[in-house]
Amino acid sequence: MDELRILIARLGWPSTSARWWTMQELAARLNEPASRDETESALLQLLTTRKLEAEVIEVLCIYWMAAQAYGYSPTPKLAESIPRSSILSDLLLESFSMFAEADDEELEEVPEEFVIPQDFDGVQGSDLPRIFRTSMGELENHTGLPFVRQMAFEWTANRSAYPDAPFQGDPWHFSRPLGDGFIGQLSSRTALRAISAYLRTLAVAEEFWGMPTDRAEASALLALPVHPTLALLRPERPIWFPATTDFDGDREAIESSMRGLVARVKTARPDDELIAFASPIFVSMERCVEVSLVRWSQAEESSIADADLAAHLEEFWADGWMLRSASPEPLSTTTVFASPPLDRLMEDQCKAWPLAAPLGIDRLGYLQHDLYPGRLFLPTL
Structure with a gap:
């Protein structure tokens, strides 16, 4: 072989x-x-x-x-x-202490008469994450410069890279054996074309529109395939992991599975405490189930009744709160987290705060979507 x-x-x-x-x-x-x-x-x-x-x-x-x-x-x-x-x-x-050779591919600003093609808007949020288009839109709103039209122009131009198959062949070949209706984490040629258009737009902005180099580099990090700190992360099954990995069933069955999980952790790691857990995704012909468990602490003087607490926290959690991070250099393997003050972390009405939260997308790796947006938790305090 x-x-x-x-x-x-x-x-x-x-x-x-x-x-x-x-x-x-x-x-x-x-x-x-x-x-x-x-x-x-x-x-x-x-x-x-x-x-x-x-x-x-x-x-x-x-x-x-x-x-x-x-x-x-x-x-x-x-x-x-x-x-x-x-x-x-x-x-x-x-x-690597190396410098790029001269690039023969000249940059070109989007012509005034250019019209954004329908397929550019059509792939956003389906064939690739919408965040690249959103980032361009935010820059355009802030500067008044045509970032979105430039990205669409580059998208149209790089179609010629693969003239016979600009959208690649049959990506579902790789997920079809898992069953009808299953949607896997895919990044096909469509995504590579769009990300390439995003990178070329930043180069145009730096060369023609006066975009500061450090700002252009920070924006370019969104196109990283892997998060520098997590690039070498490998899956490891902990000894306390339950033998039954699907959390399918009604509320009582899922709650029973969770209580059994917590008990296994206490037995295997008596000095530790489980503060967050994301279950493997269970897929059947009828539905797709994923369960996340996050532990909270609560102070006194809550104005929310205990019976209403779960629904109240669910609404708070749905806002997509994430941990912000920073790095000393763009490609540094060190990621720095600053724990937010408790008064910012605590939900005012119920006086409760999560002990873990998802990692933010400051240096999101698009090949690591299985970790995002809510499958990689870190302690909040």
């Missing part, structure tokens, strides 16, 4: 987790003396054939992951092998 050939092929799969874990495996091969030369050669060949900026970023992230995990030093040929550079690819090269 040609392991390297199979891994390279999996980089083209639309399945987000498959691509992320494949990048980890290829990074590990760069650390092994027996496989390093072959892997370097294959990745450089792959890099020279990439037609979209986002495709280039994914390959560069393999080198970056190898450097962070194993102290690997990329070959000097890396910089000269990049066919489609971007603000983000320049940042990755700088982390």
Whole structure:
């Protein structure tokens, strides 16, 4: 079996987790003396054939992951092998103390007569997260510059990268065996085209519209395939994990499963306390079920009756409250969290506060959607 050939092929799969874990495996091969030369050669060949900026970023992230995990030093040929550079690819090269070669692809401002095509708006929120389009809209509202039209213009232009299949073939081939109606976390060529258009729009803004470099770099981080702190995260099944992993059933059955889960944690980790849990997703022909458990604390003087507390907290939680974070450098593996003051964390009427909250999307990795928006919890205090 040609392991390297199979891994390279999996980089083209639309399945987000498959691509992320494949990048980890290829990074590990760069650390092994027996496989390093072959892997370097294959990745450089792959890099020279990439037609979209986002495709280039994914390959560069393999080198970056190898450097962070194993102290690997990329070959000097890396910089000269990049066919489609971007603000983000320049940042990755700088982390290797390398600089990009001159890009032959000239930037162009959107013409006045350009009309946003219907397919650009149609893919937002379906084939890719709406956050890229939303980010462009916020910049446009703040500056009055045509960020959205520029992104749509770049989207139209990069259709020529894959003229025969700009939207890729049949991504549902990868999820159809799971059953009708199942929607997996997919990032197909459509998403790669849109993310590439997003990156080129930022480059246009920096070159023609006076966008500060640090602002452009901060915005470009939204196009990272993986969160720098979580790039090498691997799944690990804890010993207290329940044998029955589906939480399907009525309210009583789910509550019983949760109480059993808490009891298992107390037995396995008597000195610890479970403050948050997200169940595996249970999928059947009838429905899709996911259960999240977050522990709260409550002070005295609540104005909400105990019987109404669950419904009240559900409404509060639905606002999408997340933990904000920062990093010392754009690609730093260190993520810094500042615990919010208790008076900001506490819900005023019921005097309660969550002990855990989802990680914010400051450096969201689009190949790590299984962790977002509410599946990766961190302590709030």
